[in-house]
Every structure is written in C-alpha cells, then in structure tokens.
Amino acid sequence: MLNKKHCNIPIFIPQKACPHQCIYCNQRYISGQQVAPTLNEVKQTIEKYLSTAEKGTELQVAFFGGTFTGLDIEEQKAYLQTVQPYITEEKIQSIRLSTRPDYINNEILDLLKQYNVADIELGAQSLDNEVLQFSERGHSAEDIATASELIKSYGFNLGLQMMIGLPKDTLAKSIATAEKIVSLGAVSTRIYPTLVIDRTPLATLYRQGNYKPLTMNGAVDWTKEVYKIFIHNNVKVLRVGLHPSEDLMNGKGYLDGPFHVSFFEFVLTAIWKERFMNLPLDTKIIKVNPKDINYAIGYRSSNLIFLKSKFRDIKFVQDKTIPQDTFLLY
Numbered sequence: 001m002l003n004k005k006h007c008n009i010p011i012f013i014p015q016k017a018c019p020h021q022c023i024y025c026n027q028r029y030i031s032g033q034q035v036a037p038t039l040n041e042v043k044q045t046i047e048k049y050l051s052t053a054e055k056g057t058e059l060q061v062a063f064f065g066g067t068f069t070g071l072d073i074e075e076q077k078a079y080l081q082t083v084q085p086y087i088t089e090e091k092i093q094s095i096r097l098s099t100r101p102d103y104i105n106n107e108i109l110d111l112l113k114q115y116n117v118a119d120i121e122l123g124a125q126s127l128d129n130e131v132l133q134f135s136e137r138g139h140s141a142e143d144i145a146t147a148s149e150l151i152k153s154y155g156f157n158l159g160l161q162m163m164i165g166l167p168k169d170t171l172a173k174s175i176a177t178a179e180k181i182v183s184l185g186a187v188s189t190r191i192y193p194t195l196v197i198d199r200t201p202l203a204t205l206y207r208q209g210n211y212k213p214l215t216m217n218g219a220v221d222w223t224k225e226v227y228k229i230f231i232h233n234n235v236k237v238l239r240v241g242l243h244p245s246e247d248l249m250n251g252k253g254y255l256d257g258p259f260h261v262s263f264f265e266f267v268l269t270a271i272w273k274e275r276f277m278n279l280p281l282d283t284k285i286i287k288v289n290p291k292d293i294n295y296a297i298g299y300r301s302s303n304l305i306f307l308k309s310k311f312r313d314i315k316f317v318q319d320k321t322i323p324q325d326t327f328l329l330y
C-alpha cells in the first residue's frame with residue numbers, strides 16, 4: 001500500500017486519551033498542540049488536504065499522538081465515523097492510528113475493522129523488559145508480542161514504533177528490539193531517539209544527574225544500526241526522529257537530547273559513508289539512484305568531501321536503473 005503515491009492526513013490527539021505517564025512523555029510539547037481536535041476540526045483538516053492533494057494520491061487519515069484506543073468507545077466511534085463518508089465516496093482509502101499494546105483486544109479490533117482502519121501502529125518503544133519497566137511504560141515485551149499477533153490475525157497492517165536511548169537501553173538492546181520487531185511481523189516502524197522534555201519524570205531524573213541522553217553522534221550511530229536491520233528485512237521506516245514541532249524548534253519544553261531537523265539526513269549520510277569505506281583504489285565514478293543521491297553525497301557534502309580526500313577525481317552519477325540503497329562503481 002505504501003509504495004504508491006501516498007499521503008497521510010495527520011490528526012493529532014494529544015495525551016487526552018492516555019491515562020499513563022511514560023517517563024519521557026509530555027505529548028502537549030511533542031505534538032505542539034494541547035487540545036484534542038473537535039469533529040468539525042477533523043473534517044476541516046480532511047477537506048484542506050483533499051483540496052490540495054494531487055490526483056491519484058492514496059490518502060489515509062492518521063490518528064496520531066495519544067492512545068487512540070484508550071479513548072472512550074463513543075469518542076473513538078465519533079472520530080472514526082467522521083471519516084466514513086470520505087471513504088464511501090472513495091476520496092480517502094483508509095485509516096491508520098497509533099496506540100499502546102495494552103489497549104488492544106478483540107472488542108477494540110472488531111470496532112476498528114468495522115470502520116475501515118487498515119494500519120495499527122503500536123508504541124512498542126523497546127522489547128526489553130528492563131527498559132520498559134524503567135520507562136514506566138506499564139506493559140511488558142510479552143504484551144507487545146500478544147497484541148501484535150492479535151492485530152495480524154485480524155488482517156491489519158502492523159506497525160511497531162521504537163525508541164532508542166531510554167533509561168537502561170544499550171545499543172545491543174536496541175538492535176535486539178529491531179530484530180524482534182522484524183520477527184513479530186511489523187510492516188512498518190518509526191525510530192525515535194529519546195529526548196528530555198520538560199515536565200516529565202525523565203526531566204527530573206536528568207536534573208538530578210540520573211539520566212544522560214544519547215549524544216547526537218551516539219544517536220546517529222544507534223539509529224544507523226537499527227535502520228539497517230529494518231531495510232534489510234523490508235520493514236518500511238516511516239519516520240526517524242520526532243516531527244519538528246514549533247515548541248521543539250524554539251526549544252520550549254525541550255531540555256536535552258539528540259534533536260535536529262536534519263536527523264534523518266545524518267543517519268542516511270552515516271549509512272552511505274559506511275558503504276564507501278572500502279572502495280577499490282581505482283574508483284572514479286559512483287552511480288546511485290537519484291532518490292539516494294543527496295544521502296550518498298551526504299549532509300553538507302560530507303561524504304563527497306571524505307571520498308575526495310581518498311580519491312581525488314571521484315564523482316557521483318545518477319542512474320534510475322540502479323536499485324535504491326545500492327551503487328555501482330566505475
């Protein structure tokens with residue numbers, strides 16, 4: 001579904017639905033929006049996207065932010081119902097939503113099936129029980145596996161989101177989490193480095209000197225390793241790093257951690273650099289797919305500069321026939 005021209009119509013539902021307090025989370029800052037949208041606002045957002053969407057684009061309404069299936073059942077129905085006329089008229093193809101693994105059961109999935117939900121993303125964050133416990137997620141790795149199996153048994157597309165750098169996390173644990181996400185049958189993922197957001201328990205730990213976020217280089221390196229696992233196993237990486245909300249951009253509520261608008265580019269630059277580490281000495285031309293060219297050259301041309309220090313006359317050539325994530329040398 002996601003390899004056609006695809007556009008999400010994002011509807012953010014901040015922490016409203018969520019009775020939990022994960023150690024790192026203050027959805028009000030992360031989404032940059034403090035109140036859940038009214039049904040009218042949902043309609044307005046959909047209409048706005050419909051008026052600008054290119055013809056032939058596959059549109060999906062995406063309820064993100066909080067814990068959708070933690071909403072009161074009537075409220076869930078009201079949001080889902082608002083989208084149905086657009087699906088009947090084939091203006092919108094389906095719905096995706098994000099929720100917690102412990103808010104999945106048969107009753108909820110029956111409802112979501114009935115309302116044309118196609119994709120369910122679970123905030124797994126980690127598949128290591130120690131990390132989950134210290135992050136006060138309130139569910140176990142086994143809960144993630146059980147919910148994943150149930151979601152797949154209904155025929156939904158399963159997404160499992162992960163975080164790196166939570167308390168007690170290590171590179172080995174993050175790699176193991178990515179491998180388990182693959183084995184649980186996720187078709188998509190999102191990778192979020194942990195940030196210290198103000199007015200969260202993590203901010204308190206940070207101020208006490210009991211938590212240190214990953215450095216930017218550390219986060220790029222960890223993300224590179226998990227990203228490679230996903231690409232290798234055909235799990236679509238839908239997002240790397242948090243959306244740059246206004247509050248994050250102006251630093252309001254954001255205390256520390258590896259946040260940068262170009263974080264994804266940093267990661268892809270590092271992946272391509274690694275691919276270029278042992279090129280034959282007579283390399284003159286590197287051919288890559290046009291979609292990869294910016295990442296192959298690297299953030300601020302850093303990979304090209306690195307390559308030129310070893311191969312004076314080297315240059316990149318774009319070639320559509322080269323599969324993405326591969327290259328040819330001449």
Ligand code: SF4
Nearest residue numbers: 018020021022025066
């Ligand atoms: S479950 Fe999600 S929305 Fe709720 S506190 Fe945790 S991270 Fe935030």
